[in-house]
Amino acid sequence: MTQRKIVVVDTTLRDGEQTAGVVFSNHEKLRIAKLLDELGVHQIEAGIPVMGGDEQEAVRAICKAGLKASIMGWNRPVIRDIEASLACGVDAVAISISTSDIHIKYKLKATREWVLENLVRAVEFAKKEGLYVSANAEDASRSDMDFLIQFARAAKEAGADRLRYCDTVGIMEPFTTYERIKTLIEATGIDVEMHMHNDFGLATANTLAGVRAGANYVGVTVIGLGERAGNAALEEVVMGLKYLYGIDLNFKTEMFRELAEYVSRASGRPLPVCKPIVGSNMFRHESGIHADGALKHPGTYEAFQPEEVGLERQIVIGKHSGTAALRAKFAEYGIHLTKHQAEELLPAVRAAAVDLKRSLFDKELMYIYEDFFGKRGHVG
Numbered sequence: 001m002t003q004r005k006i007v008v009v010d011t012t013l014r015d016g017e018q019t020a021g022v023v024f025s026n027h028e029k030l031r032i033a034k035l036l037d038e039l040g041v042h043q044i045e046a047g048i049p050v051m052g053g054d055e056q057e058a059v060r061a062i063c064k065a066g067l068k069a070s071i072m073g074w075n076r077p078v079i080r081d082i083e084a085s086l087a088c089g090v091d092a093v094a095i096s097i098s099t100s101d102i103h104i105k106y107k108l109k110a111t112r113e114w115v116l117e118n119l120v121r122a123v124e125f126a127k128k129e130g131l132y133v134s135a136n137a138e139d140a141s142r143s144d145m146d147f148l149i150q151f152a153r154a155a156k157e158a159g160a161d162r163l164r165y166c167d168t169v170g171i172m173e174p175f176t177t178y179e180r181i182k183t184l185i186e187a188t189g190i191d192v193e194m195h196m197h198n199d200f201g202l203a204t205a206n207t208l209a210g211v212r213a214g215a216n217y218v219g220v221t222v223i224g225l226g227e228r229a230g231n232a233a234l235e236e237v238v239m240g241l242k243y244l245y246g247i248d249l250n251f252k253t254e255m256f257r258e259l260a261e262y263v264s265r266a267s268g269r270p271l272p273v274c275k276p277i278v279g280s281n282m283f284r285h286e287s288g289i290h291a292d293g294a295l296k297h298p299g300t301y302e303a304f305q306p307e308e309v310g311l312e313r314q315i316v317i318g319k320h321s322g323t324a325a326l327r328a329k330f331a332e333y334g335i336h337l338t339k340h341q342a343e344e345l346l347p348a349v350r351a352a353a354v355d356l357k358r359s360l361f362d363k364e365l366m367y368i369y370e371d372f373f374g375k376r377g378h379v380g
């Protein structure tokens with residue numbers, strides 16, 4: 001596993017912006033693309049060129065920015081979509097069409113044969129133009145496996161470079177994901193990209209399950225932005241690959257927090273404190289046992305170092321604090337409490353936190369100290 005070459009495809013600018021209520025300005029799109037490129041992302045799905053207007057201009061600007069990453073445009077299996085992508089200067093296209101019967105019958109009002117014909121025509125056209133091609137099987141997870149295999153073979157024969165396995169409604173779980181991806185790869189030998197949605201909170205788990213089954217491409221978005229509950233989060237998948245599978249992509253992961261904050265602001269989606277990998281609570285310890293452990297050796301209560309993702313370790317003083325944390329906190333202010341003093345102070349600290357229903361600020365701790373010991377302390 002550790003020798004696997006995994007390619008990261010970020011679709012923050014396409015699926016991420018498709019999130020209901022999210023619009024990036026072109027300036028923001030270019031900035032996000034540059035940050036993704038600097039981070040180490042291999043391919044950036046930049047938008048949908050056939051939409052024209054600002055969308056097309058943004059894709060064109062990203063193509064001209066001289067990034068190392070491959071730039072991909074999203075397309076229906078329609079020649080004029082691909083022509084619009086070409087006009088923007090992308091080197092890669094995603095050609096997307098539904099493969100599930102429910103989509104084919106109710107959305108496309110077509111047949112499986114129609115799907116295959118349109119896919120092949122579009123892929124052949126794009127390949128003739130020298131583009132890298134991902135054949136996207138929309139709603140792959142609800143597609144009949146035999147037809148999905150037929151679709152993958154047709155895509156491969158037409159020249160497609162990979163298949164994007166889309167869990168469009170986010171209904172996969174890791175064990176079924178593993179089985180289906182393994183079956184698909186064994187039957188066709190095609191390269192597979194995982195594109196998983198998070199409706200049941202399993203997008204990252206399913207992405208990793210797909211990698212274990214042999215998928216070499218992972219489709220992600222910053223902070224998991226995307227349709228409905230979003231996509232697999234870039235930062236979760238990259239850190240998961242590194243720490244759970246031992247696959248180090250050598251990304252500049254110390255940029256994760258900064259990138260998350262930027263995309264959060266640009267999308268108007270607040271970053272939850274408990275967000276995996278980049279949330280501000282990731283390296284905050286309050287409970288006495290945890291804070292004591294983390295102070296003695298961070299590895300006791302942390303999966304990796306905060307600096308690795310651009311965060312800092314914080315010991316928070318509150319209801320669950322113990323004497324070790326209290327002594328460490330006061331030492332930051334230059335006050336060295338004895339163990340006995342810390343024990344004396346602790347009940348007052350806990351009572352204040354219960355009253356306020358939160359952890360305490362530095363100043364509040366200092367007031368408690370002053371009230372208790374009758375002398376002034378200085379913060380800082």
Ligand code: MN
Pocket residue numbers: 015166168195197226227
């Ligand atoms: Mn999607």
